Every structure is written in C-alpha cells, then in structure tokens.
Amino acid sequence: MAKSTKQTKPRQVQSRPGSEKPMHPKPVSKTIYRGSGKLNNKTALITGGDSGIGKAVALLFAKEGADVAIVYLSETRDARETKKMIEEYGQQCLLIRGDLSKENFCRKAVTKAIQTFGRIDVLVNNAAVQYEAKRIEYITTAKMHKTFAVNIFAMFYITKAALPSMKKGSCIINTASVTAYRGSKYLIDYAATKGGIVSFTRSLSANLVKRGIRVNGVAPGPIWTPLIPSSFKASRVSKHGSETPMERTGEPAEVAPAYLFLATEDASYMTGQFIHPNGGEIING
Numbered sequence: 001m002a003k004s005t006k007q008t009k010p011r012q013v014q015s016r017p018g019s020e021k022p023m024h025p026k027p028v029s030k031t032i033y034r035g036s037g038k039l040n041n042k043t044a045l046i047t048g049g050d051s052g053i054g055k056a057v058a059l060l061f062a063k064e065g066a067d068v069a070i071v072y073l074s075e076t077r078d079a080r081e082t083k084k085m086i087e088e089y090g091q092q093c094l095l096i097r098g099d100l101s102k103e104n105f106c107r108k109a110v111t112k113a114i115q116t117f118g119r120i121d122v123l124v125n126n127a128a129v130q131y132e133a134k135r136i137e138y139i140t141t142a143k144m145h146k147t148f149a150v151n152i153f154a155m156f157y158i159t160k161a162a163l164p165s166m167k168k169g170s171c172i173i174n175t176a177s178v179t180a181y182r183g184s185k186y187l188i189d190y191a192a193t194k195g196g197i198v199s200f201t202r203s204l205s206a207n208l209v210k211r212g213i214r215v216n217g218v219a220p221g222p223i224w225t226p227l228i229p230s231s232f233k234a235s236r237v238s239k240h241g242s243e244t245p246m247e248r249t250g251e252p253a254e255v256a257p258a259y260l261f262l263a264t265e266d267a268s269y270m271t272g273q274f275i276h277p278n279g280g281e282i283i284n285g
Helices: 052-063 076-088 103-117 141-165 188-211 234-238 252-263
Strands: 043-047 067-072 093-097 122-125 171-175 214-218
Touching: 043 052, 043 103, 043 141, 052 067, 052 076, 052 122, 052 252, 067 076, 067 103, 076 093, 093 103, 103 141, 122 141, 122 252, 141 188, 171 188, 171 252, 188 214, 214 252
Parallel strands: 043 067, 043 122, 067 093, 122 171, 171 214
Antiparallel strands: none
C-alpha cells in the first residue's frame, strides 16, 4: 500500500485505453486483509474491470466470495491477468470484450453475464474515458459525444438491461469523481459526465428504493490507473495527485474497500450516497 508521503511518478505516457503492464510503478490492486465471505454466493458485473479501480474491485469482490463478470474495451492482456487472479481466489470470472458506448453491446454483455451466472447481485458501473482540452473550443464534438456515451449513457444501457435479473437486496454502485463536485478546467466534458452520474445515482436510488435495490456511488480523487498515463502529458502524469492534502495519488486498492462496503449488508441503510476516497480534499458532497 502506498504511504502517506509526498510523491511523484516517473514521466510516462501511453496510448488509450491504457494498460497496467508498462506503468511504473505498477498500480497496487490487492488489499492486504483476508476475505471473510461477505459476498459468498453473489455475482457481480463490473465495467472497466480489467485494470485500475475496476480490477481492484473485482479482486476484492472475488476475495470475499463473489463470481465476477468483467466488461472491458480492448486490453485483453490486462483482462486475462485479472481473470487469473480472480480464479486464484477460487471464483469464476467471465471476460466480455466490447464497446460500452454501443447500446446493443451493453445488452449483449448483460445477457452473457446472466447466462453464465444466472443473475446479477451487484452491478458496478465503472468504465470511463477522458480527453484533456485546455480550452472549450478544443473539445471536438466527436470526443465530447464519446465521453458522454462511455461515461454516462452506458450506465443507462447497462442498468436497464441488468435490472430484470436483479432481485430485492441487489445493489448498483456507480463511479463518479471528485471532478463532479469541484469541476476540472481541462476536463470540462468529463467533469460534466461525472456530475451527471451523481444526479443519475441519486435519482435512480429514489426510483428503485421500493424494489429493495440500493444505488450508491464512489467519487475517487486522483488514483494511479492506466487512464492517467494514457490521458495526460508526461509532465502532468509525474505530478498526478500531488495537489491533494496527502500530496500523492491513491492506489486502486485504497478505493476498492469503499465499493465492498456499499456492496454488502454493512451498507443496508445507505442509498443515494457517495463515498469520497480522494486524499483528503473536502468537497461537501
């Protein structure tokens, strides 16, 4: 686990969607404590579960007894490594490759997960893209549409498809961002989608509460994932997270326990809420 001291990362970049293999240092994905069966006999569907936060969540869920379906775009090497690690915990892992911006694929992905596991107990809407632009005029229509399609439209597609298989006691966890609460001058469209996710989560929680399905979210701060070196210039990557009170990036393994809490009966009295693992930034959200 990363220490709470000021740190910088080596200068590095890579192409989208990014992979963990060339990152240095490697993200920390595994939590250190032993599982206690909190998700025994549960099934989870996690978008963007091949690497980063999604991978750490998938591993922790598996450690706690869940079978996991992972939806990912194209990084099959990362996905296969994550599957191998999940199976080492004695759990099943289904890999589903495709583009979440396409509604038809989202429906097919959910169908595959249900055909394999019979149902979905925990849905984690986590996948996202971002494109840095220093001026709003530099945000192309195509990239803006892509950002909205992947970051929030896909949540509608996946959730609509999954709900018929989700019974009372199931839950949905959506990944927002600290940018939803304080904005980001160079990630305007990305921050807008994350703000939309907050409202989507709160609205959906009210809509589903009488069906016994909880809907919550996690709003991470700067976390060391492939999204970072594949999105920003090397100079910014090396300083990622240094502006937080803890003066460092967070590790995926430091975020995953928030998802586990929301996925279990420990959070049975919580819906429409967000947890903020962000290195100490106060956002009053």
